Amino acid sequence: QGFKSFAQPVEFIFNRELTTIVGPNGSGKSNIADAIRWVLGEQSNKTLRGKKSEDVIFSGSDKKGKLGFAQVNLYLNNKDHLVNIDYEQIIITRKINRQGESEYLINNNKVRLLDVQMLLAQANFGQKTYSVIGQGMITTILTSSAAERKEFFDEATGVKQFQIKKQQAENKLRHSKENIEQTINILKELAPHLRSLTRQVNKLEK
Numbered sequence: 001q002g003f004k005s006f007a008q009p010v011e012f013i014f015n016r017e018l019t020t021i022v023g024p025n026g027s028g029k030s031n032i033a034d035a036i037r038w039v040l041g042e043q044s045n046k047t048l049r050g051k052k053s054e055d056v057i058f059s060g061s062d063k064k065g066k067l068g069f070a071q072v073n074l075y076l077n078n079k080d081h082l083v084n085i086d087y088e089q090i091i092i093t094r095k096i097n098r099q100g101e102s103e104y105l106i107n108n109n110k111v112r113l114l115d116v117q118m119l120l121a122q123a124n125f126g127q128k129t130y131s132v133i134g135q136g137m138i139t140t141i142l143t144s145s146a147a148e149r150k151e152f153f154d155e156a157t158g159v160k161q162f163q164i165k166k167q168q169a170e171n172k173l174r175h176s177k178e179n180i181e182q183t184i185n186i187l188k189e190l191a192p193h194l195r196s197l198t199r200q201v202n203k204l205e206k
């Protein structure tokens with residue numbers, strides 16, 4: 001609801017192997033793909049064909065005024081437990097309002113974007129690469145640099161979740177190193193003071 005050209009709540013059911021969306025030019029076919037990309041956590045406004053993050057909110061038509069928010073719920077079948085959680089159905093929700101405040105939910109519980117990314121990575125499914133292939137993307141994949149192509153295969157082979165964890169661990173490690181450096185500096189500052197205090201204690205004891 002409220003996403004791009006969809007002012008009213010609209011429900012799409014993709015329960016067959018192949019679904020075709022047919023409509024005149026500019027009727028909103030690509031907006032459906034954009035909605036799926038968006039709810040999967042897409043952060044690039046360019047990929048979503050907008051300039052600001054609020055551009056995904058319905059901006060009004062001749063029949064209806066603009067809306068204050070956009071919301072997409074993606075219902076995923078998890079009966080095979082490809083994502084290792086107890087739920088047989090996963091509902092990923094993303095909301096945004098005109099103040100730019102956004103929210104992610106998994107089965108109606110508030111979560112961070114990272115949680116959505118981790119959940120999708122577990123199922124080798126993500127917003128970035130081949131899960132949603134838009135117009136022109138095949139050309140992009142074929143002409144992309146080796147590094148960009150590697151990203152594509154990383155997601156396909158399922159190492160993405162470990163890469164996210166690795167990056168988190170590296171960040172933590174960097175923080176810890178900074179803390180250690182700070183502590184060493186403090187120790188260096190305190191050492192002369194400690195020496196003089198030790199001397200004083202020795203004197204007093206004598």
Ligand code: ATP
Pocket residue numbers: 003004005006023024025026027028029030031032055056057058059060
């Ligand atoms: P084509 O066949 O030309 O690729 P399409 O059917 O894929 O077109 P989309 O690109 O999905 O169409 O939809 C474009 C329409 O969506 C335009 O009419 C545009 O005005 C409308 N639209 C995009 N963003 C918003 C928004 N935030 N609010 C209202 N309408 C929007």
